[in-house]
Amino acid sequence: MDEGQNTTTAGRIAEAIGERIISGTLPPDAPLRQDHVAHEFHSSHVPVREAFRQLEAQHLVVAVPRRGVRVAPLDTKSVKEIAEMRAALEVVALRNAAPKFTSAHLARIEVALVEGDNAETVEEFEMANRAFHHALVAPCAMPRLLASLDGLQLANSRLVFAMARNAGWRPRPSQDHRVILQALRARNIEQACSLLARHIQTIERLALPAA
Amino acid sequence: MDEGQNTTTAGRIAEAIGERIISGTLPPDAPLRQDHVAHEFHSSHVPVREAFRQLEAQHLVVAVPRRGVRVAPLDTKSVKEIAEMRAALEVVALRNAAPKFTSAHLARIEVALVEGDNAETVEEFEMANRAFHHALVAPCAMPRLLASLDGLQLANSRLVFAMARNAGWRPRPSQDHRVILQALRARNIEQACSLLARHIQTIERLALPAA
DNA sequence: CCATCATAGATTATCTATCATAAAAACGGG
DNA sequence: CCCGTTTTTATGATAGATAATCTATGATGG
Numbered sequence: 183m184d185e186g187q188n189t190t191t192a193g194r195i196a197e198a199i200g201e202r203i204i205s206g207t208l209p210p211d212a213p214l215r216q217d218h219v220a221h222e223f224h225s226s227h228v229p230v231r232e233a234f235r236q237l238e239a240q241h242l243v244v245a246v247p248r249r250g251v252r253v254a255p256l257d258t259k260s261v262k263e264i265a266e267m268r269a270a271l272e273v274v275a276l277r278n279a280a281p282k283f284t285s286a287h288l289a290r291i292e293v294a295l296v297e298g299d300n301a302e303t304v305e306e307f308e309m310a311n312r313a314f315h316h317a318l319v320a321p322c323a324m325p326r327l328l329a330s331l332d333g334l335q336l337a338n339s340r341l342v343f344a345m346a347r348n349a350g351w352r353p354r355p356s357q358d359h360r361v362i363l364q365a366l367r368a369r370n371i372e373q374a375c376s377l378l379a380r381h382i383q384t385i386e387r388l389a390l391p392a393a
Numbered sequence: 394m395d396e397g398q399n400t401t402t403a404g405r406i407a408e409a410i411g412e413r414i415i416s417g418t419l420p421p422d423a424p425l426r427q428d429h430v431a432h433e434f435h436s437s438h439v440p441v442r443e444a445f446r447q448l449e450a451q452h453l454v455v456a457v458p459r460r461g462v463r464v465a466p467l468d469t470k471s472v473k474e475i476a477e478m479r480a481a482l483e484v485v486a487l488r489n490a491a492p493k494f495t496s497a498h499l500a501r502i503e504v505a506l507v508e509g510d511n512a513e514t515v516e517e518f519e520m521a522n523r524a525f526h527h528a529l530v531a532p533c534a535m536p537r538l539l540a541s542l543d544g545l546q547l548a549n550s551r552l553v554f555a556m557a558r559n560a561g562w563r564p565r566p567s568q569d570h571r572v573i574l575q576a577l578r579a580r581n582i583e584q585a586c587s588l589l590a591r592h593i594q595t596i597e598r599l600a601l602p603a604a
Numbered sequence: 605c606c607a608t609c610a611t612a613g614a615t616t617a618t619c620t621a622t623c624a625t626a627a628a629a630a631c632g633g634g
Numbered sequence: 635c636c637c638g639t640t641t642t643t644a645t646g647a648t649a650g651a652t653a654a655t656c657t658a659t660g661a662t663g664g
Contacts (some may be wrong), residue, residue, distance in 0.1 A: 238450075247400045266538070271482070401644095403645090403646095426616075427618095
C-alpha cells in the first residue's frame with residue numbers, strides 16, 4: 183500500500199507530515215517551520231526542504247517564497263474539483279483495467295468491500311475504501327494515471343476525515359461498491375464505469391449536503 | 394504563461410532543466426548529476442536537490458534513491474496514457490469553463506488558433522497549441538485540475554518535439570481547433586466536449602501511426 | 605582458457621553542522 | 635497611524651562525513 187519511499191530521510195519526513203495533514207492532526211493553514219520539523223525528526227533542514235517540496239507536489243502544503251510552507255487550506259470548492267477529477271480519471275482507469283481482471287483481482291476487490299462494511303471507525307473505513315478503489319484501477323498498468331489517482335485519493339481522505347470530525351461518522355454499508363462489483367463480475371464494463379462515476383459524485387454530495 | 398516561480402534558485406533551476414528535457418536538449422535516460430548542475434548554475438547542491446524534486450513531481454525525471462536522477466524515459470505506452478488522461482480532464486475542464494466564456498475569452502481562443510495556423514516551426518506551433526488548450530480550460534477556475542493539465546501539456550509537448558525530431562514536421566492548419574471554436578460560439582458545449590476529446594485522441598493516433 | 609565471483613578504489617548521493625544573507629514579521633516610539 | 639529597528643525565519647553556501655553504487659582488477663573454479 184505504501185510505496186516504501188522511506189529509504190531516504192526526506193521521504194520519511196514527507197510521509198509522516200503528510201499523514202498528519204490527511205488525518206487532520208495538522209489543521210489547515212498551520213505553518214510548518216523547517217527548523218522545528220528538522221529538530222523533531224533529528225535531521226538538518228536540507229531533507230526537510232525536500233520533504234516540503236514533495237508535499238507541495240501532492241498539494242498537501244502550499245509554499246510561498248521566503249515565507250515557508252503551510253498546510254493547504256480545505257475549502258468546499260476543492261471538494262467538487264477533486265470529485266470531478268476522480269470521477270473522470272477513475273473511469274478511464276477502470277475501462278483500461280477491467281478487461282484485464284482475473285478472478286484473483288475480483289476477489290481482492292471483494293475483500294476490500296467487506297472490510298469496508300465491517301469497519302468500525304472512519305480510519306478503518308477509509309483504508310478499506312482506498313483499497314477498494316485501488317484494486318479497481320491498479321490492473322490498468324498506467325503509472326502516471328495511478329499516481330494522479332493516488333494523490334486525489336489522499337486529498338479525498340483528508341476531506342473525509344475533516345467531515346467526520348465536524349459532523350460525526352457512523353458505519354454504513356456501501357451499496358455502491360457492491361453493485362459496481364456485480365457489474366464487473368457480469369463483464370458489463372460500461373455499466374460499471376457509469377456506476378463508478380456516479381458513486382464518486384455521490385461522495386461529493388455527501389460532503390456538501392445543502393449546496 | 395509561466396508562473397514566475399523563478400523567485401527562488403531551486404525554481405529557476407527546475408525551470409531551466411525542465412525546458413531542456415521538454416525540448417529534447419536533454420535526451421531520455423540522461424543522468425543528471427547534482428554537483429555538475431550546481432556548478433553550472435553557480436549554486437550549491439541544496440537548491441539543485443529541491444529542483445530535482447520538483448521535476449520528479451512533474452514526471453520529467455525519475456529518481457532512484459542513492460543513485461540520483463535521470464531524465465524520464467519516453468516510451469510509446471505513455472503516449473497513450475497521457476492522451477487518455479488529457480482527453481478526460483480537458484473535457485471536465487471545458488464543461489466547467491464553457492458556461493463562463495465571454496467574448497473576450499472566445500477572442501483569445503481564436504488568437505491562439507490563428508497563431509497555430511501561421512506557425513512556421515514546431516516550437517511556434519506547440520506554443521500556440523498550448524495557448525489554445527490553455528485558453529479553453531482556464532476559465533473553469535479549478536486550480537488543481539489546471540495544474541494537472543499543465544503537467545500533461547508539458548509531457549505532451551515533449552512527445553511532440555521528440556516526434557518532430559524523428560519524423561520531421563511541416564506546418565498544417567488545425568481544422569480540429571476551428572470546429573471546436575465554432576461549437577463553442579454556437580454555445581453547443583456538449584458537441585465541443587466530444588470534439589475536444591476526439592481531437593486529443595487524434596494526436597495520439599498521429600504519434601503511433603502503425604499501432 | 606573462460607566464466608563467475610570477490611575485493612578495492614573511485615565516484616557520487618545523502619545528510620550534518622555551521623554560518624551568512626535577506627526578507628518578512630513584530631515591536632516600539634514618534 | 636506611520637516609520638524605523640529588532641527579531642525571526644527562509645534561503646543558500648560551504649565543508650565534511652557517511653554510505654551506497656559503480657568500475658575494474660584479480661582470484662577462484664569449472
